Amino acid sequence: MKTILNRIGAIRVTPACFFGFWAVLFALVFSLTSCSDDLDVQQSYPFTVEVMPYADKIANGETVELRFEIKPEGNYTNTMYTIRYFQYEGNGSLKMVDGPVLVNNDRVLLESKTFRLTYTAKSSDSHKFLVVIEDNFGSTPWEQTFEFNDN
Missing domain, CATH: 2.60.40.2410 (Uncharacterised protein PF12988, DUF3872)
Structure with missing residues (x-):
């Protein structure tokens, strides 16, 4: 019976871990990209x-x-x-x-x-x-x- 509960617990944790991995990866990629608050408006055109x-x-x-x-x-x-x-x-x-x-x-x-x-x-x-x-x-x-x- 214990092995069955362990397997069910592992199944429940696996999707959560999978989602957590992608969330951490997304946060890491997002934080490494640089953003600028400056709006680039072009005024001068040839x-x-x-x-x-x-x-x-x-x-x-x-x-x-x-x-x-x-x-x-x-x-x-x-x-x-x-x-x-x-x-x-x-x-x-x-x-x-x-x-x-x-x-x-x-x-x-x-x-x-x-x-x-x-x-x-x-x-x-x-x-x-x-x-x-x-x-x-x-x-x-x-x-x-x-x-x-x-x-």
Whole structure:
């Protein structure tokens, strides 16, 4: 009779030991993994800018329209973009459509990811300027040189 009770007791203990082994193993693995309370929120995303095709010839007094669209790789709602330009050759003015005339090397806040600029030639020389678009997080700026020759 004693051997029968010993066997029944062993059977009752075995499932409990089995469960206990897995519980200890789980606790050990869980305690060895490192957790951080810091939430990793990405704010800065690389971006490109698409420019629609435009005429590369311009005469004194003529205007060329440039259309832009900023394409970020991710989306963060508080991202702001600015634009500035540097005139290397020629004499002309660059203006945001429905916005201000840009001043050489002054930053202007862009209200939208799609926008248009107009360049008006004020000389019959060739024209060359660099447009730079930056975000407020210091990502690599986008740059493109625009060149126009006299008709």
